[in-house]
Amino acid sequence: MTRTYLLFLCLIACSLTSFSQTKIDGMHTEKVKIGEEEKELIVFYRYKTLKKDIKGVRVKFKNKTKSALNVDLVIGLYANGVLLEKSTIVDCLKKSFFSNFTRPVHIIQSDVFEKEDIRIEILDLVSTPIDECRETHSE
Numbered sequence: 001m002t003r004t005y006l007l008f009l010c011l012i013a014c015s016l017t018s019f020s021q022t023k024i025d026g027m028h029t030e031k032v033k034i035g036e037e038e039k040e041l042i043v044f045y046r047y048k049t050l051k052k053d054i055k056g057v058r059v060k061f062k063n064k065t066k067s068a069l070n071v072d073l074v075i076g077l078y079a080n081g082v083l084l085e086k087s088t089i090v091d092c093l094k095k096s097f098f099s100n101f102t103r104p105v106h107i108i109q110s111d112v113f114e115k116e117d118i119r120i121e122i123l124d125l126v127s128t129p130i131d132e133c134r135e136t137h138s139e
Contacts, residue, residue, distance in 0.1 A: 024045070024046070024047030024057065024118065024119065024120050025045070025046045025047065026044075026045050026046075026120065027042060027043065027044050027045075028042070028043040028045075028122045028125065029041070029042050029043075030042075030043070030125050030127060032065050032067075032069065032127050032129065034065050034066070034067050034129055039064050039065035039066065039067075040064045040065070041061065041062070041063055041064065041065060041069060041071070041093075041125075041127050042061070042062040042064065043059065043060075043061055043062075043073065043122065043125065044059070044060045044061075044062070045057050045058065045059045045060075045075070045120060046058050047113070047118070047120070050107065050109075054109065055109070055113035055114070056107050056108055056109040056110075056113065057075075057107070057108040057113075057120060058105050058106070058107060059073070059075070059089060059105070059106040059107075059108060060103065060105050060106070061091065061093055061103060062103075063093040063094070063095065063103075065095070065129070066095055067095050067129045067130075068092065068093065068094055068095045068129070068130050068131065068132050068133050069092070069093045069127045069128065069129055069130065070090075070091075070092050070093075070127070070128045070130055071089070071090070071091050071092070071093055071125070071126070071127050072088070072089075072090050072124070072125070072126040072127075073088065073089040073090075073091075073122065073124070073125050074086055074087070074088050074122070074123045074124040074125075075087045075088075075089070075108065075120060075121070075122055075123065076120070076121045076122075076123045077108075077110055077112040077113075077118065077119075077120060078112075078118065078119040078120070078121065079112050079115035079116070079117060079118050079119075080115070080116065080117050081117070081119075084112045084115075085110055085112050086123065087108045087110070089106050091104075091106070092130070092133035092134070093133070094132075094133050095132075
């Protein structure tokens with residue numbers, strides 16, 4: 001009886017420790033004032049294994065403002081409740097309806113994801129309405 005009870009407690013303890021890693025999926029909605037109206041900018045993020053055991057976070061924007069936006073986003077990567085790293089994403093979001101479907105996905109990779117009890121938090125989000133996005137050239 002005692003062995004069965006101890007075995008049961010060990011199984012419960014093992015299952016609790018396996019679920020201790022926080023699921024990192026989230027959504028953040030920011031209100032953007034365009035003239036007299038308030039519209040939404042939505043940030044989606046999801047932690048996942050990308051390729052060949054490389055772990056990372058996919059970050060995607062959805063622009064519902066019907067205006068082009070410059071976006072500066074700062075994301076905090078936490079492990080065991082301690083901020084270990086910050087990641088910054090700067091992007092220009094076009095105003096077209098179809099741009100929300102073709103918008104690039106941003107990938108954040110870090111050594112923080114190898115630790116336990118990781119968490120992501122949006123630390124700062126600044127969005128500025130602009131007339132149009134300028135083309136950028138990368139080499």
